[in-house]
Amino acid sequence: MAKTQEAEKKIFVGVDLGSRAIKVAAWQGGKLVDFKIRESGFEPHRQVQEMIQEYDPCTVMATGYGRHLVKEYFAYEVITEIKAHALGVHTLLPAATTVVDIGGQDSKVISLNAKGQVVNFQMNDKCAAGTGRFLEIMAASLAYPLSEFGPASLESDQEVQINSMCTVFAESEVISMKNRGVPRQHIARAVHASVADRILSMLNRVGYGDTIAFSGGVANNPCIVEMVRRSLGDVRVIVPENPSIIGAIGASIEAARQQVKA
Amino acid sequence: MNAESFEIKAYPEMWNDLGMDVERFDKMRLMLGEIYRKTYLTQQNRPARMAYFDGMIAEIHGGRIKELLAAKAEGRPVIGTFCVYIPEELVLAAGGVCVGLCGGSQGSVPDAEKILPRNICPMVKSAFGFKAGRICPYFQAVDFVYGETTCDAKKKTWEILDTMVPTYVMEIPQMKKQSDREMWFHEVKEFKAKVEEVAGKEVTVEGLNLAVKVMNNKRRALQRLNTLRHTQPTPISGKDVLLVEQIAFYDEPVRFASRVNELCDELEKRIAAGEAVPSKDAVRIMVAGVPMALPNWKLHHLVEGAGAVIVNEESCIGTRYYKDLMAEDCKDMEAILTDLTRRYMNIDCSCFTPNDERIDQVLKEFRESQADGIIHYSLQFCHTYNVEEIRIREACAREGIPYMFIESDYSPEDVGQIQTRVEAFLEQIRG
Numbered sequence: 001m002a003k004t005q006e007a008e009k010k011i012f013v014g015v016d017l018g019s020r021a022i023k024v025a026a027w028q029g030g031k032l033v034d035f036k037i038r039e040s041g042f043e044p045h046r047q048v049q050e051m052i053q054e055y056d057p058c059t060v061m062a063t064g065y066g067r068h069l070v071k072e073y074f075a076y077e078v079i080t081e082i083k084a085h086a087l088g089v090h091t092l093l094p095a096a097t098t099v100v101d102i103g104g105q106d107s108k109v110i111s112l113n114a115k116g117q118v119v120n121f122q123m124n125d126k127c128a129a130g131t132g133r134f135l136e137i138m139a140a141s142l143a144y145p146l147s148e149f150g151p152a153s154l155e156s157d158q159e160v161q162i163n164s165m166c167t168v169f170a171e172s173e174v175i176s177m178k179n180r181g182v183p184r185q186h187i188a189r190a191v192h193a194s195v196a197d198r199i200l201s202m203l204n205r206v207g208y209g210d211t212i213a214f215s216g217g218v219a220n221n222p223c224i225v226e227m228v229r230r231s232l233g234d235v236r237v238i239v240p241e242n243p244s245i246i247g248a249i250g251a252s253i254e255a256a257r258q259q260v261k262a
Numbered sequence: 263m264n265a266e267s268f269e270i271k272a273y274p275e276m277w278n279d280l281g282m283d284v285e286r287f288d289k290m291r292l293m294l295g296e297i298y299r300k301t302y303l304t305q306q307n308r309p310a311r312m313a314y315f316d317g318m319i320a321e322i323h324g325g326r327i328k329e330l331l332a333a334k335a336e337g338r339p340v341i342g343t344f345c346v347y348i349p350e351e352l353v354l355a356a357g358g359v360c361v362g363l364c365g366g367s368q369g370s371v372p373d374a375e376k377i378l379p380r381n382i383c384p385m386v387k388s389a390f391g392f393k394a395g396r397i398c399p400y401f402q403a404v405d406f407v408y409g410e411t412t413c414d415a416k417k418k419t420w421e422i423l424d425t426m427v428p429t430y431v432m433e434i435p436q437m438k439k440q441s442d443r444e445m446w447f448h449e450v451k452e453f454k455a456k457v458e459e460v461a462g463k464e465v466t467v468e469g470l471n472l473a474v475k476v477m478n479n480k481r482r483a484l485q486r487l488n489t490l491r492h493t494q495p496t497p498i499s500g501k502d503v504l505l506v507e508q509i510a511f512y513d514e515p516v517r518f519a520s521r522v523n524e525l526c527d528e529l530e531k532r533i534a535a536g537e538a539v540p541s542k543d544a545v546r547i548m549v550a551g552v553p554m555a556l557p558n559w560k561l562h563h564l565v566e567g568a569g570a571v572i573v574n575e576e577s578c579i580g581t582r583y584y585k586d587l588m589a590e591d592c593k594d595m596e597a598i599l600t601d602l603t604r605r606y607m608n609i610d611c612s613c614f615t616p617n618d619e620r621i622d623q624v625l626k627e628f629r630e631s632q633a634d635g636i637i638h639y640s641l642q643f644c645h646t647y648n649v650e651e652i653r654i655r656e657a658c659a660r661e662g663i664p665y666m667f668i669e670s671d672y673s674p675e676d677v678g679q680i681q682t683r684v685e686a687f688l689e690q691i692r693g
Contacts, residue, residue: 065678065682079689080682080685080686080689081682081686082682082686082689083686083689106679117690117693118686118689118690119690120690121683121686121690123679123682123683
């Protein structure tokens with residue numbers, strides 16, 4: 001009995017060191033007890049150290065692009081973003097068998113089995129097209145704060161197209177549209193449609209079930225989610241409460257699972 | 263091999279005599295040495311017999327070149343190649359030397375991009391750049407380059423390359439009908455005449471039968487190595503086997519076969535003792551697809567760095583080069599050349615349509631190697647492998663084989679992405 005109580009008290013921390021932000025989730029007694037999000041700067045492992053200080057003692061599981069860096073300093077183990085998002089979504093939204101994770105630097109479609117294990121996944125090519133960074137650059141080019149970018153493009157009902165998939169070329173397309181006098185919400189819509197198209201083509205490649213969950217920072221953008229939802233018809237498209245921290249939550253859950261096994 | 267003291271030996275005078283860009287090449291030598299140290303000499307528990315192959319890398323720009331120049335001084339032709347379709351037996355029978363040319367490095371790509379289009383195969387660009395930049399001693403030492411028509415990028419590049427170094431092109435058909443076999447047979451005869459002309463020596467039945475044995479022995483040694491590494495747990499890293507396979511393309515064949523067999527003897531002892539590399543429960547990955555020319559160790563390094571082990575290369579650098587043998591002791595020239603054509607036509611390169619044999623071969627090698635999953639590796643813009651990948655993927659789905667496709671080039675820019683994908687694939691297999 002004492003042992004169970006001890007395990008209940010133990011804090012498991014998931015660190016998701018992404019290209020744009022560091023996410024930390026604290027998991028205790030089988031539920032999320034705290035989380036933090038910070039923009040990632042230089043020497044991100046020091047930032048992480050500050051962010052997790054208060055949970056000490058804890059077991060840290062790292063994920064995201066900087067996972068190996070975190071492991072060098074203090075993480076117990078690492079898992080990939082793919083497994084982390086799969087675990088996070090499966091635990092919080094067990095009905096979902098497909099995960100669309102759009103982060104700062106890449107986007108992924110992950111297919112899960114009933115146990116929440118990864119059975120297939122697809123990642124975007126090495127360029128930034130179809131990612132959060134792409135949306136950031138385009139928002140800046142159209143002088144929108146990021147939080148207003150999605151809502152603004154939902155106001156447009158014009159089918160304008162961006163043809164280039166490359167961030168650099170797409171930006172010059174956006175600039176030339178601006179200079180032709182196309183209203184900016186229409187251009188914003190075109191930018192969102194190009195990202196949604198990429199996601200849809202990845203979904204078609206991997207295949208999807210009747211419930212798709214979004215995760216990652218871009219899931220906060222209502223327009224991307226809405227465009228994917230409209231294109232898929234009968235499929236349920238759901239977004240968790242804090243989509244950016246799903247990877248960190250998944251990592252914290254994996255830390256707890258490995259502890260049980262050990 | 264002591265990692266600290268390892269270096270690739272410099273031969274500036276010889277390089278100068280070969281008309282190379284010595285200053286630049288010397289920088290590349292240092293870089294290659296550094297990459298080799300990090301990729302190879304940090305591995306734990308390597309077989310002792312790998313020392314010979316480390317030595318072949320240390321002497322890659324010197325010792326082996328000296329041997330080639332000595333052969334030339336004796337009037338023996340040295341022929342550079344990029345492809346497993348070159349009938350090596352004919353070259354050996356004429357007293358010649360076959361040598362695989364450089365084509366696996368990002369370092370020479372900018373030289374190629376000064377002339378060639380950017381959006382073509384990195385192997386073609388890299389190879390061309392080595393000649394254009396005068397930064398490959400092998401290119402400088404050859405009498406002529408053997409080219410073939412296995413892809414559009416290559417066959418059109420030969421025309422440009424021919425202005426820098428004589429390039430002989432053998433036509434490889436794209437189908438395997440009777441008329442194609444006849445055409446190929448004719449091409450083999452023409453190649454024989456070309457080799458005889460350059461060597462100033464006729465290829466005899468005796469000489470060719472002997473060359474067939476030399477090549478069969480070399481291929482048997484590689485088959486033996488591949489069978490031994492298929493053991494569960496595997497006694498040698500995938501990186502080390504890849505290195506041996508890469509060296510097969512530039513080493514002297516008789517010496518090479520005996521060194522590979524010595525390595526195999528050691529591996530048999532390791533297997534008996536239950537010694538494993540890297541660990542008994544490592545996930546076993548089979549690689550299928552395009553060749554990995556030296557020093558392209560990118561995928562192997564990432565996969566094995568993530569704790570898995572590569573147990574097979576279904577590739578021109580691997581089994582496609584050594585799975586098929588020739589008949590020995592044929593009675594006359596016609597019979598040998600007929601068998602030679604048969605053997606080379608068995609190669610299941612994706613340049614053929616249809617190419618169903620390759621799908622079966624991939625599945626067969628997957629079973630034989632006791633792998634847990636397949637990574638199909640293609641170079642960018644390699645249309646034939648990139649499209650054939652679809653059929654491999656479908657076959658793996660049918661058979662329930664965990665499968666992943668990676669398309670990449672020689673640049674390091676996608677290493678982070680590929681690492682994530684490889685690690686996720688291993689997590690998927692571990693469940």
